[in-house]
Amino acid sequence: MTDYHRLIRRLETIAGLNDEDKLALRQLPLRKRAFDENRDLSSQGDKPTECCVILEGMAARYKIVSGGRRQIISLHFAGDLPDLQSLYLDRMDHGLFALTPVRAAFMPHESVRALIRRNDRINDILIRYALIDAAIFRQWIANIGRRTAYERIAHVFCEVYVRMRALTLTEEGSLHLPMTQAELGDATGPSPVHVNRVLQRMRKDGLIVSRGDIHAVTNWERLRSAADFNDDYLHLRQLRTA
Numbered sequence: 001m002t003d004y005h006r007l008i009r010r011l012e013t014i015a016g017l018n019d020e021d022k023l024a025l026r027q028l029p030l031r032k033r034a035f036d037e038n039r040d041l042s043s044q045g046d047k048p049t050e051c052c053v054i055l056e057g058m059a060a061r062y063k064i065v066s067g068g069r070r071q072i073i074s075l076h077f078a079g080d081l082p083d084l085q086s087l088y089l090d091r092m093d094h095g096l097f098a099l100t101p102v103r104a105a106f107m108p109h110e111s112v113r114a115l116i117r118r119n120d121r122i123n124d125i126l127i128r129y130a131l132i133d134a135a136i137f138r139q140w141i142a143n144i145g146r147r148t149a150y151e152r153i154a155h156v157f158c159e160v161y162v163r164m165r166a167l168t169l170t171e172e173g174s175l176h177l178p179m180t181q182a183e184l185g186d187a188t189g190p191s192p193v194h195v196n197r198v199l200q201r202m203r204k205d206g207l208i209v210s211r212g213d214i215h216a217v218t219n220w221e222r223l224r225s226a227a228d229f230n231d232d233y234l235h236l237r238q239l240r241t242a
Contacts, residue, residue, distance in 0.1 A: 002026070003030055003105055004028075007025060008025055010079025011079075014237060015124075024115055024119050025115075029111055031107075039097065041082075042083055044095045047090055050086075051106070052081070054076055054082065054104055055103040055105055057102035058077055059082060060072045060074065062094060063094050072183065074140065075163075078169060079167055084126065084133070086109070099178055143155050149194055150198050152190075153195065154227035156177075157223065158229040160175050161217055163234065174217065175217065176213055176215075181196050
């Protein structure tokens with residue numbers, strides 16, 4: 001598997017790519033780096049000249065508010081382009097950190113801009129990617145603002161499950177969610193103690209069976225119902241679940 005495979009696979013989940021598109025993507029220069037867990041790939045205030053694609057591992061966008069409190073605002077998997085907006089926005093207004101050890105590749109902005117000037121289809125696909133990114137943000141706002149802690153955490157499980165399946169990063173019926181209870185709290189709002197209670201209740205209700213970071217989804221329909229989950233906002237071409 002080449003380093004370009006995950007990027008191509010990710011874009012194919014939202015749009016069709018022909019052989020010419022794939023060849024053009026494979027010609028992008030990549031500067032590869034490894035990041036330890038909890039290290040920033042980019043930080044708020046940075047002025048990047050490259051955008052990155054996650055090759056291995058899991059990362060998260062975050063904002064820091066007063067008192068040093070952190071809000072996780074999205075999750076990112078192999079193939080994702082979590083800082084695509086840096087092509088057109090000069091300064092990072094949030095950070096991106098490694099939830100697990102991450103291997104990433106950085107592509108010079110000028111190379112990406114040259115590609116989208118040459119290839120209208122890839123330009124359209126990257127615009128679609130950015131719009132879907134915004135749709136995910138809207139869903140996370142609704143999740144934080146109007147759902148209960150139980151529904152919020154169940155919704156994160158559902159999103160991770162569907163996205164990892166689409167990217168062939170997990171086996172059918174399970175998901176890998178390498179987040180501590182504190183990190184789940186940073187993503188959904190409740191304290192780590194409350195997160196623990198919610199996870200216990202989800203297991204008691206027969207929605208998941210957990211073994212470390214691996215969670216078997218024992219009843220997808222009940223989990224989806226508990227989370228008020230519909231995957232329309234992900235705009236996936238495959239593996240529809242609603």
